[in-house]
Amino acid sequence: MAMNAKNMPADELFFGHKACAGCGGSLAVRAALKVLGPNAVAALPAGCMSAVGFNFPQLCFANNAMITPFAATAAVLTGIEAGLRAQGKKPDDCTVVGFAGDGGTADIGIQALSGAIDRNDDVLYICYDNEAYMNTGIQKSSLTPFGAKTTTTPVGKNSHGCLTQKKNVFEIVAAHGLPYAATASVGYMSDFLKKLERAKGIHGTRFIHVIAPCPTGWGAPESKMVDLARDVVDCGLWYLAEYEGEQVSGVPGGTFTLNCKPREFASVRDYLKGQGRFRALSDEEISLVERSRDAKWEMIERDWA
Template sequence: MVVNVKNMIDDELFFGHKACAGCGGSLALRAALKVLGPNAVAALPAGCMSAVGFNFPQLAFANNAMITPFAATASVLTGIEAGLRAQGKKPDDCTVVGFAGDGGTADIGLQALSGAIDRNDDVLYICYDNEAYMNTGIQKSSLTPFGAKTTTTPAGSNVHGCLTQKKNLFEIVAAHGIPYAATASVGYLNDFIRKVERARDVHGTRYIHVIAPCPTGWGCGVDETVDIAKDIVDTGLWYLAEYEGERVSGQPGGRFRLNRDPKQFASVPAYLRRQGRFRAFSDDEVAAVEQGRDAKWEVMRREWRG
């Protein structure tokens, strides 16, 4: 059955958490676990979702779930999967899934993730990307976009926020030859749900990178999360795509595929101006962001088969 927001299970497997109003990460976890079901075993490092989901004596997970060391999410997933296999559990019986933020994935946890992909462990890794270390006070991560204001990249009269570009973790993961990887956004929930379902049914290491806005860190309304997560896709600043490695696609080197190709991009200035973290952006900087987007899309449209 193809799962979508209309026919997914009513059971809530992530509930009663202490996340901020409008939290995109909690929405991603809730939807993913509805697809993976109650037998999924989850592991989470230090981060927003572990902070809000494990509050003694209350556990917000109906699934088996545990907190991992910050750098060890993928390593713990490897151990869980090996333990279940030793008990005679089959991969289709339960999905071993990790939920980690952008800092715990692209920075602190990248070594363990790379190792898991190299071993092709039978695990699913989901990065909920709110583009900074939100849980510890909104510090920059390597997935913080250019120009974003954080507590470690302040915006002033001379420097307007983050000076570096967002790391392209999706393509870094794909370069490992991973069986399956995808990008997603909570603004396009049916697409995200479909990709979780697809990843559930692929064996080996799988990776999904989902944009999950944080109203607290992004400086937007708590009722704007889904709209902004949709806008970042419509503006072309985030793309929805999949990668299938050779073992899955049957093609040498694997295959990239764009899932959505806007014929006309939505307004970048409107997207940026509705967020407090980009308030210091100049018109020239906005134009530079648009130029970078156009260059990236030219490559994707030329090289990635639909």
């Protein structure tokens, strides 16, 4: 039976942390560890989850967990997995999992991630994406979306926030041909749980990219975080999909599967204007975001259908 809110284990494996109220990243980590179980071994680089989860003398992980150098999450996962294998541990007994933010994944950590995929190390890498370097003061990352206000992409007379488009890490990772990759959202928790269970049962490198809103950086009430994580999917600015490599799908080059296609997109304007980081966007800039979304969905429907 697939895990859901009704049959999810009651044991808490990530608790007592110091995350902000409404933190999407902490929700993602909590849910993931419930699926992966108490024998999972976790590694986290510098970022929100290491900052809030390792507070001497309190460790907020019931699992074995450690902090890694900022750029080395995937490399440390490789070492942990090799050490467990040398001790005679079987992969099915303990999942080696990394939790890294968008900056620690798409920017400073992408080299180590690419290397782990190239070696096909038996690890699961989860990127909790709050779309900026939130832990260090809300600086832009390469996963910050167009128009977003950060401390390094300010809003003022001559600037309307981030001028670049969000990097498509899911498709970059899939281009490596790894066994399994997926996108998810804490606003669609049942989908996230299914993908965690799927990833747990596959060997080799697996990657899940989960949208995890941040009330501080996004400029919205903490009570709205799950709603925003759902809205970004409903308005088409984030898609839920899976990639299965050739070794899993049996198809040369692998296969993409779209998990959710809204019958009609919700309002992009409402999604953007509900967040302080986008309030300076003009009508023209919102139209640009919509056109970019439409072009992306044309590609998805053409190539993945």
